[in-house]
Amino acid sequence: MKIDVLTLFPEMFSGVFNDSILKRAQERGAVELNTVNFRDFSTNKHKKVDDYPYGGGAGMLLAPQPIFDAVESVCQNTKTKPRIILMCPQGERFTQAKAEELAKEEHLIFICGHYEGFDERIREHLVTDELSLGDYVLTGGELAAMVMTDAVVRLLPDVLGKQESHENDSFSMGLLEFPQYTRPVDFRGMMVPPVLTSGNHKEIEKWRHEQSLYRTYTRRPDLLDSRELTDHEKILIEKFKQQS
The missing domain is CATH 3.40.1280.10 (SPOUT methyltransferase, trefoil knot domain)
Incomplete structure (x- = not known):
């Protein structure tokens, strides 16, 4: 370019x-x-x-x-x-x-x-x-x-280290980015969510998607207006509404 x-x-x-x-x-x-x-x-x-x-x-x-x-x-x-x-x-x-x-x-x-x-x-x-x-x-x-x-x-091929580096950015998938953590697991009593240290990649991806959806629902609900929600996402949003 x-x-x-x-x-x-x-x-x-x-x-x-x-x-x-x-x-x-x-x-x-x-x-x-x-x-x-x-x-x-x-x-x-x-x-x-x-x-x-x-x-x-x-x-x-x-x-x-x-x-x-x-x-x-x-x-x-x-x-x-x-x-x-x-x-x-x-x-x-x-x-x-x-x-x-x-x-x-x-x-x-x-x-x-x-x-x-x-x-x-x-x-x-x-x-x-x-x-x-x-x-x-x-x-x-x-x-x-x-x-x-x-x-x-930063979106051009090979500019960032990994393709996922920008694919998971806020707004790229129509949702805000999920919370992220690094070492140590326990910092002054503040713990990393156990799912992230479980090694279960399927559960980690599920947790990240739910967190992205929740963060978008609470911070930028307008973004959901233009997103075609899956049935599972609709159920989660109803759950968020009940919790709030």
């Missing part, structure tokens, strides 16, 4: 892209990460990338020319059509399902905005997706692009 991030502040990405999972993913050849300062593509003699909005109003808008030219530049040697993603508080909320969808692409381009927004022609004629981290406004799109890049790259 190739990921290009169009930003006015490429230096913000140096720490994130050069540490931990993202660093190892690049070293393994799973992903190529690039930052592109779209100010470099401005044809304005002062290298301006923003201008006043027609009709008046507060703040400045990012002009279309530098961003269109920057996208065209990074696509010059691209054989497949990229997903061009606008970081925008008006966009679709980013989810694990969207991360899994984007992880199947060969080329992603994230566009990070600043100021009061974008010239509408960028949204209408250039981008393929508009994504948001949530119902709040950030100073710019850089932090959102970092989060989304991390969420996507």
Whole structure:
């Protein structure tokens, strides 16, 4: 996969892209990460990338020319059509399902905005997706692009040590992740559940599934609305309701 991030502040990405999972993913050849300062593509003699909005109003808008030219530049040697993603508080909320969808692409381009927004022609004629981290406004799109890049790259083959490392993550299966424990079994009188030390893998998987379902029911019941529950899960939820 190739990921290009169009930003006015490429230096913000140096720490994130050069540490931990993202660093190892690049070293393994799973992903190529690039930052592109779209100010470099401005044809304005002062290298301006923003201008006043027609009709008046507060703040400045990012002009279309530098961003269109920057996208065209990074696509010059691209054989497949990229997903061009606008970081925008008006966009679709980013989810694990969207991360899994984007992880199947060969080329992603994230566009990070600043100021009061974008010239509408960028949204209408250039981008393929508009994504948001949530119902709040950030100073710019850089932090959102970092989060989304991390969420996507960790899903690529061979990036994590084991396939199960992300398959059992919260949200990947439509449920929150089950509780986990490590040594010692007895820490200050707080015990690891006996089933986890029993060696009975069938019972362990059963316990983990029930715990995931219970944690989802108590913390994020909205996730269950879109899940097709099995008969056993329905029985368990009725049990949870009685207990509460």
